[in-house]
Amino acid sequence: MTTRTSGLELLERYYDSVPRASARAEDFGPLTLFVREGAGWPFYARPTLDHPGPVSAADVDRVRARQRQLGIPEAFEWVGEVSPGLRAAVEATGLSVHEHPLMVLSADAPDAPPHPLVRMLGADDPLLHAALVVPHLAFSSPGTAVGAAGPSELTAEIRARVGDGRAEQVAQRIRDGITAMAAAVEDGLPLCSGMHQPVSGVTEIVGVGTLPSARRRGLGEAVTAELVRDARARGASTVFLSAGDEDVARIYARLGFVRVATALIAEA
Template sequence: MSLPSGLLERIEQYFAAAPLPDARIESAGGLDVPVGRPTWPYPARPRPGEPVSVEDVRAAVALQEAAGLPVAIEWICEDAPTVETAVRAAGLTVSSSPLLVAADPVELLLPSGVRLYLVGADDPELPRYERLTSIAFAHPGPRSDAGGASVGVALGSPRTAVLRERIAAGRTVMMVAVEDGEPVAVGTHHPVVVDGTEVTEIVGVATLPRLRGRGLGAGLASALTAHARETAELVFLVAGDDDVARVYERTGFARLATVGVAELSYAG
């Protein structure tokens, strides 16, 4: 499948712009480190075209730890070839995930009896939807959902308040699938205006573990994509692994690149 040129550059611009309303950007050599609220953290990222050294990585880690943020560095591998060597030398654990863009999306229907809702900022069930996400990512099992880091949340947590703010401002769009009055799947996309056009990332599509294998996650992601494409020129996601990527390729997403993630390794 042929993809338009310049997509990686626009996604890099998205990643650079997304933290700006929430965090100040500190420099650590070739890395930009967003420093903001721990309730909605962003990873450090390399500036396009700049090399990254092990000293840069250590400086970024020190900034994150001093601010009470999780240690995380993320990069597009094809754009930042020096990062992986530097983060490994600094002792971080590295993983990678496929980056896909919505090229020719296919509309998928949710199972009969499942209804889909856009979540409002004042929805009293919002903590329950967050809890669903936390449960789903704590029990990954056979993966069929879109990737994206998930942070465990308590009911009524400070993160819930931040999420309400984001939904009210239009910076997060959340959808929930409900069956027999119970939320069974949830997901979000996060629009950002880049050079006058909207770009958005689908994140955290999650299904209750006991209900996987019914197409709930894929159907919800399809609906999120359709909603996003009403206003966004570019819709992308970072899949949890190759199996997840293959699910999305069957729904009209195309692989574009690979995203690397480096985190602290915690020995048991």
């Protein structure tokens, strides 16, 4: 087994373990469907860990039927280099597949200097709910270009999502040590936020999103750098992420992240 394959196997085991803290796993042979328990982002199906057989279009269709039955998105996530045959099976059922650079932080990458607007958020931080709302606006307007959505749109979205249960769930995950969150805060509002999710010395940085009107200020890079510092302080030896596209990957490369594979996401 090559060093690169060994690294991807480590990520595969992480991918299998991290949803289990807040989801149940349903067995579909070569595929496993993770179904979230409680509020929060819905999960997806992915290749079953250590399953020896290939995945067919019929296998994918069975999972999609179950996802429709549950009223959750028909979504699949996997690493292209680990499960090379899955893309053809997924596309044969009519799903669209998106590619994202999968990047791992170099062990010798230096920490970036702290940013004056960026800090970690605790479980009882009053800005936790607002920070969780920022990515909704960020991902609805993808890319790195400055957009129209700003503080007024964020304030309205924060009010609309009060009581959705997401903040309480993430607060408990922070207390349990399985989620850490950072945000860039200005004038009492988070302009960018992101998380990492440590499990047994490995952590993935996820959900880094910047309010569209606050882009091109280096906030996404600064939040990611703060998450890296926190991950290392917690003893993480492997820190990785999936970049939205090649432009975003170049930003992460400045922090010492190196592309190792391709993360694939399939959606209806």
